[in-house]
Amino acid sequence: MPTKQGVSKISGNPSPKVGEKTVYTVTEWYPGTPEEKKNPAMVTWELFKKRSNGSFTTTNIKKKGDGTFTFGEVSYKHTYRLEAYLNEPEGEGLTTIDITPQPTAVPKINKVELLYVDDTKGTVFSYMEKLVAKAQCVNLAGEKLLFTLWEDDAKGEGHNGSNLFVDKKEGTVGTNGVASVEFLLTKAMVQKAAKGEMDKELEFYVTVEYYTDKKHASDNVNVQNPEYKPPVQPKTPASPSPAPGKTPPKAKDSPAAQKQPSNKEKGMVDQAVDWFKELWDWGESSGTVKPKQTPTPQKPDGKATTKVNDQENTVDCGGKYCIKKGDKSELIREVNIRLSGFGGNVPTDVFTDRTEKMIKQFQKDYMKVPETGKICGNVLRAIDDFSTKFDISSTFWGQIKCSCGTKGKEATSKLRGTKETNNCKGFGDGTGKGTYKSTTKTEAFHKYEYPGLHRSLLFGFKALQYYFSLQKTYTIDSFSSGYRCRFKNYTTTNHQGKAIDMQFSKGTWAIRGAQDKNLKELRDMRDNIFVKYLGAQKEWPDKDKFSIEPIDLLYDKNKNPRYDHTFSWIHMDVREFSTEYLDDKYFCKSATELNGKSIVQLAKELGQTKVCECLSGFQAQKPVANKPGTCYCTKDLTEEVLVSIGVAKDKAKTYLEALNKTMTDYKINTCLRKSHFLAQLIHESGNFKYTAELNVADTAYGGYKGRGLIQLTGAGNYKRYGDYENQDFTSSLDNKKKLEALPYSVRSAGWYWTELKKINENADVNDLIYITRIINGGLNGYNDRLKYFKKAYENLYASCKDKDDKKTDDFIFKDSKAYNDKRGSFAWGLWHDPDLDKSGCTKDKAKAIEGYTRFIALAGDAFEETNWYNVQKMSGLSGIRYYVKKKEGNKMVDVAYVKVLKAAETRLKALQGK
Secondary structure, rough: OOOOEEEEEEEEOOOOEEOOOEEEEEEEOOOOHHHHHOOHHHEEEEEEEEEOOOEEEEEEEEOEEEEEEOOHHHHHHHOOEEEEEEEOOOOOOOOOOEOOOOOOOOEEEEEEEOOOOOOOOEEEEOOOOEEEEEEEEOOOOOOEEEEEEEOOOOOOOOOOOOOOEEEEEEOOOOOOOOOEEEEOOOOHHHHHOOOOOOOOOOEEEEEEEEEOEEEEEEEOOOEOOOOOOOOOOOOOOOOOOOOOOOOOHHHHHOOOOHOOOOOOOHHHHOOOOOOOOOOOOOOOOOOOOOOOOOOOOOOOOOOOOOOOOOOOOOOOOOOOEEEOOOOEEEHHHHHHHHHHOOOOOOOEEEHHHHHHHHHHHHHHHHOOOOOOEEOHHHHHHHHHHHHHHOOOHHHHHHHHHHOOOOOEEEEEEOOOOOOEOOOOOOOEEEEOOOOEEOOOOOOHOOOHHHHOOEEHHHHHHHHHHHHEEEEEEEEEEEEEOOOHHHOOOOOOOOOOOOEEEEEEEEEEEEEEOOOHHHHHHHHHHHHHHHHHHOEEEEEOOOOOOEEEEEOOOOOOOOOOOOOEEEOOOEEEEOOOHHHHHHHHHHHHHHHHHHHHHHHHHHHHHOOOOOOOHHHHHHOOOOOOOOOOOOOOOOOOOOHHHHHHHOOOHHHHHHHHHHHHHHHHOOOOOHHHHHHHHHHHHHHOOOOOOOOOOOOOOOOOHHHOOOOOOOOOHHHHHHHHHHHOOOOOOOHHHHHHHHHOEEEEEHHHHHHHHHHOOOOOHHHOOOHHHHHHHHHOOOOOHHHHHHHHHHHHHOOOOHHOOHHHHHOOOOOHHHHHHHHHHHHHHHHHHHHOOOOOOOOOOOOEEEHHHHHHHHHHHHHHOOOEEEOHHHHHHOOOHHHOOEEEEEEOOOOOOOOEEEHHHHHHHHHHOOOHHO
């Protein structure tokens, strides 16, 4: 078979706005593509349209070397498929993007307001001050508007032929949808208006026009005329009234066209511009005559405060200017630092997957807004709000500083063993860089006294204060250790800028001293706050994460408590951060250095002027205590609930307590997570009948056969789970069999679900297909798992307070993570194949074709793996089976093989030929 060549993947926006130019790009090529052919200029881009029967046919729109497309107004009613190729289109897969254009909002001017120079709204002005006119718009960002100031000479009649032009200015609509200008109401300008106004008060209008055919008007306002004199016969006649039929035409489908005509509209004539064509939108109202007006004082800097791009209006740029994944800047680095406590992050200047996840958590938990995972103005403002509200107190800062007692004196430290002057001023003396107390040159042994505490660590503590404010069980009391220079005479180095130790109380009980009862409380806080919200890890297994020192009460040979484990405090550090993230610039010695500038101010200084400025979209949240919901997210299940899902009554009673404890401890703590967990457990255990593999000897799998409700298998998993629970599951058959009995038969399933396979994240997106693929390896028993999930969905998730109506109990392969997984897609084809003997799924030719097709697209021509899911034993694939001689014992035997790619291609061809 020839090696596949050409485009293998493209990217671009699947939901472009109508009328906006959208660029699509080639992101990957098939491995067999010659370098000289990896040229975007040679790529053909073809657009297909989805027809009523579900098929896609060409629109005959083809462009070579140009992936730029603009979809017209009618396109939003249809679905299109864009494909890029060198030779021939493949029809589906990663070389295509299905596109559903989105209608744009109607461009319009929502409101025109008049303000004083101090930014307060005004109706009565003095001739001796500035008039600030502000227009709030929709879908006009970046466009220029014409502001016109004119006198309303026909009193009470709004826009009228008698009205006189005074002045005009241009203003540009900012990304927040606001444009503003200033008019000087000086004597010279007023004289123009006064020619036709013989009253003491002069009424003015401001009109705002978009292009040549969109118009909106402000209310009448009144200007107190300091030059007023009793009326005499006017020397200049008023402007002529409009001739009949001069009413401005209305633009088709415009906002104005939807309004009933007003009496004032009949005489509306524009004398301010000579290119007026159509009326797009307008409004009017009159002001009130007031007594003599005193000019409004300006702000101290002598400038009006109304700004084009800094108004706090709830206007969404639609993501056009938001900072998102893949971007890179110093502002992103600062966001990564300040939000490090929302899931954990390092101070990189790149917007990574972790950044997106962190921002989503911040939006969900702190801002209480929909999760976009992007940085816009409301996120920046919320970061400032969070940083200020949960700042580190001066008391805590006092506890953070090093408390060594020999400052300014000569002393000898255990770490260096030499007599020297102690120059510590609270945060060490900056010496020891590149020296280690061991031949192992890692941060755990680095003797460098960093210049302060790591900013990410301290912002993590700010987040900790926020999350603690949401519950009433525990309180943060103090730092028992912050910075410790070498003269504190410890032999560890973590506290030389990389660690903090915190102490807590539970109600009125201060958690102190070497007491076993402390351990449960510390572990609960660690698991349910530090790990859950800050993304911290237990101990130090992985790079670039907050780490929590092990919690236990151990004793040395003299029966003194060991301090390499914590027993009355929690220790968090950044010692596993990569070297690049432990640069001196990330450390601070004061609140000023920690907090720096407002992040909104910093964004402006860094030139991020186009960041979406929907600032008032965020309303600062007052921390509130968690309240138990009416659903089962925060409540224990009952026997009745388990029975309603399909658990036998006696089993429900037996397993209830262990299930509730396990789901709490392993964060299976939402109705949706519980629904998925129970559906899988019920199937895997035969409805809680079996806690070990049936008809499998105890010596199988090296003596570690499947045990527990989810069949934990293998020596490595037994050992890892034992370490997690601090239990021995390996040294004897009796210890291994502990996994078959309560509580570990259930708890091992929780550990497998949350710690080993991290299935909660798949449950959160409601992906039953992929969860089954993870647990089973394939799709054995999929229908049975689905049956129990539907019952759990009905009895748990359907009444959940956080129910998302988009998450149903029907599952589509293309929506599953399995769709982009080779084994998952091959399994989808194999188990649904009506001619093969895989059981557990309803046989479905179309779904089998779907799975095989997707696998072939993912695998590529060079894929060589064999014998997945025992395909070599299937009679339906005997025609492509081949044998290789291998030695078994003292003789050579023929071993059967089937190539997985060949199996998929063979079955696809057979199914399509039927």
